[in-house]
Amino acid sequence: MDDAELAHAAARGDPDAFGRLIDQHGIAARRAARAILRDDDDADDAVQEGMLAAWRAIDRYDAARPFRPWLMRIVVNAALDARRRSRVRQAEPIAETLESGGLGPDRWAEAALLREKIDAGLAELPERQRIALVLFDAEGWGHADIAATLGVPEGTVRSYVFHARRAMRKALGTLAEGMK
Amino acid sequence: MTMSPFEHQPDETLGRLLREHLTGPAPEAFLREVRVAVAGAPRADQWDVLSGWARPRTMALAVAAGFLLWLGAWFADSTSPIDVDAGVSVASSLPAHTVMSAQPPAAAEIMAAMRGDRRSPRR
Structure with missing residues (x-):
């Protein structure tokens, strides 16, 4: 079953169908929320809130349009709302999630430095550039879907990705080359 | 990483780094938690939607009716015949x-x- 069929089944009240949609899009939604919120717990809460909102509104989903941008727009909005609510709080850097993967001490230190630089690079990016970069490069989305999710023209998304990549390349320097 | 930021294809190296960095710990457990939360949440039925729509409008109608009554009473007072x-x-x-x-x-x-x-x- 594709997304539209699962969404249709979910709209008829089938929670398992919506569970499969969560399985397919939940981790991408989590990455987008973490890119926005920069805090593990807040991001997970925002994804859960967004998924609940999507579940409650599933019968308003228009099957003629792609499901993923519809869902992600809800999750991204939930994350942006959470960010507005928590602006007064000090954002903590997200936890280290790269496994050492049996790297030797030198490689492990290099990986740790790379994590630090990715974190710093992402922190420096404006919010929308960060979202566009993550959705384009990490999730493989097209410009049109990102534009639909963010509610901006495609040209703006191209500009976001361009500036975000340039900033990340500057932040990472030659470190990323060594991780290939 | 892709050398040109104008590249229209996803940058695989940067994408992989970002995915590893942002995926977060225990993704399976996270998905399970979200599924459980959604399964336990009731869907809003049509009456809930209707009542959610009706509540603010009922209040607005009540306020408008009160205002019209007050306005009517005020006009009635001001146009009453002189004693x-x-x-x-x-x-x-x-x-x-x-x-x-x-x-x-x-x-x-x-x-x-x-x-x-x-x-x-x-x-």
């Missing part, structure tokens, strides 16, 4: 010379008539 009887009563209490005279009566004479004192004030 002619009171005017006639005061005029009939005035001394005859003040009614017949071309000059308007003195304030003291009007006050005396309103008090019901038929005597002419001393001039």
Whole structure:
């Protein structure tokens, strides 16, 4: 079953169908929320809130349009709302999630430095550039879907990705080359 | 990483780094938690949607109706006929010379008539 069929089944009240949609899009939604919120717990809460909102509104989903941008727009909005609510709080850097993967001490230190630089690079990016970069490069989305999710023209998304990549390349320097 | 930021294809190296960095710990457990939360959440049925729609509008209608009632009452007050009887009563209490005279009566004479004192004030 594709997304539209699962969404249709979910709209008829089938929670398992919506569970499969969560399985397919939940981790991408989590990455987008973490890119926005920069805090593990807040991001997970925002994804859960967004998924609940999507579940409650599933019968308003228009099957003629792609499901993923519809869902992600809800999750991204939930994350942006959470960010507005928590602006007064000090954002903590997200936890280290790269496994050492049996790297030797030198490689492990290099990986740790790379994590630090990715974190710093992402922190420096404006919010929308960060979202566009993550959705384009990490999730493989097209410009049109990102534009639909963010509610901006495609040209703006191209500009976001361009500036975000340039900033990340500057932040990472030659470190990323060594991780290939 | 892709050397040109104008590249229209996803940058695989940067993408992989970002995915590793942002995926977060225990993704399977996270998905399970979200599925459980959604499974336990009731879907809003049509009546809930309707009542959610109706509540603010009912309040707005009640406020509008109250305002219209108040406005109606205010207009009714302001357009009510002048109390002619009171005017006639005061005029009939005035001394005859003040009614017949071309000059308007003195304030003291009007006050005396309103008090019901038929005597002419001393001039």
